[in-house]
Amino acid sequence: MTKQKKKAPVSIGDQIELQIVGLNHQGEGVGRFHSFTIFVPDTVPNDQVIARVISLQKNYARALPEKILKPSPFRIAPFCQHYGACGGCQLQHLAYQQQLQFKQNLVADTLKRIAQIEIPVHPTIGMANPWQYRNKAQVPVGVEAGIVQAGFYEKRSHKIVNLASCPIQHSANDETVKVVRQILQEMGISIYSEANHTGFVRQIMTRTSFATGDILLVLVTNGRRFPQADNFVQHAREKIKNLTGIVQNINTKRGNTILGPEEVTLWGNHYITEKIGLLQFKVSSRSFFQVNPLQTEKLYAKTKEYAALTGQETVFDLYCGIGTIALYLAAQAAKVIGVEIVEAAVKDARENAKLNHINNAEFHTGAAEAVVPKLLQQGYRADVVVVDPPRKGCDKTLLKTITIMQPKRIVYVSCNPATLARDLKYLNENGYKALEAQPVDMFPQTSHVETVVLMSRVEN
Ligand SMILES: C[S@@+](CC[C@H](N)C(=O)[O-])C[C@H]1O[C@@H](n2cnc3c(N)ncnc32)[C@H](O)[C@@H]1O
Numbered sequence: 001m002t003k004q005k006k007k008a009p010v011s012i013g014d015q016i017e018l019q020i021v022g023l024n025h026q027g028e029g030v031g032r033f034h035s036f037t038i039f040v041p042d043t044v045p046n047d048q049v050i051a052r053v054i055s056l057q058k059n060y061a062r063a064l065p066e067k068i069l070k071p072s073p074f075r076i077a078p079f080c081q082h083y084g085a086c087g088g089c090q091l092q093h094l095a096y097q098q099q100l101q102f103k104q105n106l107v108a109d110t111l112k113r114i115a116q117i118e119i120p121v122h123p124t125i126g127m128a129n130p131w132q133y134r135n136k137a138q139v140p141v142g143v144e145a146g147i148v149q150a151g152f153y154e155k156r157s158h159k160i161v162n163l164a165s166c167p168i169q170h171s172a173n174d175e176t177v178k179v180v181r182q183i184l185q186e187m188g189i190s191i192y193s194e195a196n197h198t199g200f201v202r203q204i205m206t207r208t209s210f211a212t213g214d215i216l217l218v219l220v221t222n223g224r225r226f227p228q229a230d231n232f233v234q235h236a237r238e239k240i241k242n243l244t245g246i247v248q249n250i251n252t253k254r255g256n257t258i259l260g261p262e263e264v265t266l267w268g269n270h271y272i273t274e275k276i277g278l279l280q281f282k283v284s285s286r287s288f289f290q291v292n293p294l295q296t297e298k299l300y301a302k303t304k305e306y307a308a309l310t311g312q313e314t315v316f317d318l319y320c321g322i323g324t325i326a327l328y329l330a331a332q333a334a335k336v337i338g339v340e341i342v343e344a345a346v347k348d349a350r351e352n353a354k355l356n357h358i359n360n361a362e363f364h365t366g367a368a369e370a371v372v373p374k375l376l377q378q379g380y381r382a383d384v385v386v387v388d389p390p391r392k393g394c395d396k397t398l399l400k401t402i403t404i405m406q407p408k409r410i411v412y413v414s415c416n417p418a419t420l421a422r423d424l425k426y427l428n429e430n431g432y433k434a435l436e437a438q439p440v441d442m443f444p445q446t447s448h449v450e451t452v453v454l455m456s457r458v459e460n
Contacts, residue, residue: 009034010053010061017069020047023102025110025417027090027447029065038063042084044094046072074098079131080167086152089168089445096444100124103439103449107417111437114421117428119453121437125298130444133292135274137173138205138258139163141184143191150181150204158194168445172215176206176240180217183235192222197254200226205249205258207283210293211275214244218285219266220258224250226266233267245269247285259286271348276300279327279356287345288321292442299413299440299450300328303386306411306454309333313383316407318368318398323349323361325386325413330358337380338363339371369395372402382407393419396426403430410455415442417449424453433458 010016010033018031020043029043031051037060040051048070051063068075078084078092091099100123108121127133142149142160151163162181165174184191184201192199203220217236226232226248233246245268251260263270263285271284276297283289290296303325307315309332317326320338322345330336330353338361340346346365353361364371368387385407387394393416402410410432414420424434432455442450 008056008058008061009036010038010056010063012053012056014053015050015066016053016063017048017050020045020049020072022105023094023447025106025447027094027102033061036061040065042093043068044072044075044098046074081164082152082161082166085155085161086163086166087155088152088166090447092445096126096130099130099444100126100441102447103441106449107420107437107439107451110417110421111424111434114418115425115428115434117421117424117434119434119436121439124439124441124449125295125302126441127292127295127444130441131167132170133294133444134166134169134173135210135289135293136205136207136291137166137169137177138203139177140203141181141191141201142193148181148185148191150177150184170208170210172208172213172242173206176208176215176217176243177204179239180204180206180219180236183232183239187228187231187235189228189232197222202251203258205285207272207285207289209272209274209283211280212273213242214269214272214274215240215242216245216247216269216272216285217243218247218249218259220249220251220260222252224248224262224264229266237267243268244272249285276324277328279324279352281322281324281327281352282348282355283322284344284348286342287348288342290324290442295440295442295450296324299442299452300325302438302440302452303411303413304329304332306452307332307384307386307409309384314381316372316382316385318372318385318387318394319389320349320363321345321388323352323363325388326361326363327352327356327358329386330361333384334360336361337375337382339368339375340365341367367395369398369401372398372405376401376405381405384409384411386411386413388413389419391416391419394423399423399426399430403427403432406431406457408457412451412453412455414451414453415448417451420451420453424455427455431458432456 020029029040050067111117190200192202205218246266326336326338
């Protein structure tokens with residue numbers, strides 16, 4: 001007998017009424033229409049809405065809200081004038097307590113759904129003031145009717161819209177972008193056109209230290225020759241208070257990659273100095289650094305707690321960036337070993353060890369999945385392994401190598417619950433047991449979720 005295909009209860013173009021009952025991982029409202037899942041952006045749990053179906057898949061549809069019949073008590077007015085158009089934030093219309101609840105639920109649900117892991121997932125550690133937390137701004141530059149624009153790409157287009165201000169940015173980043181845009185306009189410096197791959201200035205990037213106030217300005221340019229460089233430096237130094245360095249990053253490639261491989265320091269330092277806990281860190285333009293320094297300290301404190309060091313252990317910090325976690329744990333460990341793929345970050349990590357007078361840290365450059373098997377072959381062993389990979393999670397070869405190395409504990413720091421769950425499932429099936437998870441809100445107002453998970457080796 002042929003199986004009858006179940007027909008979706010909606011078609012594209014239908015107008016439907018539904019109650020929003022949850023949020024998906026992108027922060028879009030989730031409702032059910034005759035048990036069929038409908039994603040409705042810009043809605044929050046407990047909204048009663050009328051929405052129009054715009055796309056249909058086998059198991060779900062997407063619909064745009066047309067009318068909020070009854071707003072949820074958790075719905076609030078978004079703070080930012082660019083909210084929605086910019087796309088950088090997804091949850092400004094949801095009260096902060098519910099944002100934290102959403103992140104806790106998302107971690108618990110994802111671990112259960114993808115990895116069949118049910119462990120305590122603690123309430124998300126939030127911020128007292130969940131605004132102005134970002135230490136780094138990175139904005140494309142363009143021209144519209146002769147006026148230099150620096151901001152964000154308009155949705156589904158490559159038109160750059162000027163950002164009046166960004167409430168999740170440190171105000172110094174906001175100000176720096178504005179001032180640089182004015183200088184570019186006044187000096188008539190040529191601006192990059194994505195369509196023609198011509199023009200000079202492509203992006204403005206700034207990093208501000210919350211601890212010292214240092215500001216690093218990085219101008220990404222489509223070419224090396226910068227005839228007005230001295231003049232630009234002079235204007236920027238005059239107008240940007242606390243500016244400590246200007247770097248020209250050269251990116252002549254087409255495409256979305258922001259930073260190119262070559263840099264020239266036009267003036268001052270090519271890094272900022274930031275503090276996490278008692279330690280100082282030099283962060284240069286191309287190195288990864290957590291965007292929210294206040295929450296980073298809470299994230300690392302939890303990592304330290306889960307690592308439960310006694311002073312005897314060798315600790316691996318894989319995907320270590322500028323060595324922050326390794327150095328944060330170094331005082332409680334016999335030895336810390338960091339592995340990181342970006343050479344500039346490893347250089348920062350080594351300098352950071354010196355800066356903090358830490359002598360029991362070593363750093364290796366390369367892909368963790370290539371370096372760690374070599375270290376294992378050379379006789380290295382870890383008692384505790386910390387991994388903090390990018391969104392795509394850990395490489396399978398790396399996970400396998402870790403299980404062969406048999407550390408007592410693994411502390412997994414993750415910015416993507418889906419790949420976290422996938423990797424925990426593998427580790428769970430290969431000698432480790434996940435014990436608990438702690439979400440930390442590193443990215444308030446957005447749907448991004450950071451989580452620390454403690455895993456322990458199962459003794460046979
Ligand atoms: C989420 S960041 C974590 C950095 C650091 N733990 C921190 O807290 O600042 C991930 C880091 O992994 C690095 N990375 C990406 N792929 C890698 C790989 N295959 N092997 C080693 N490092 C990698 C990135 O350059 C980045 O510095």
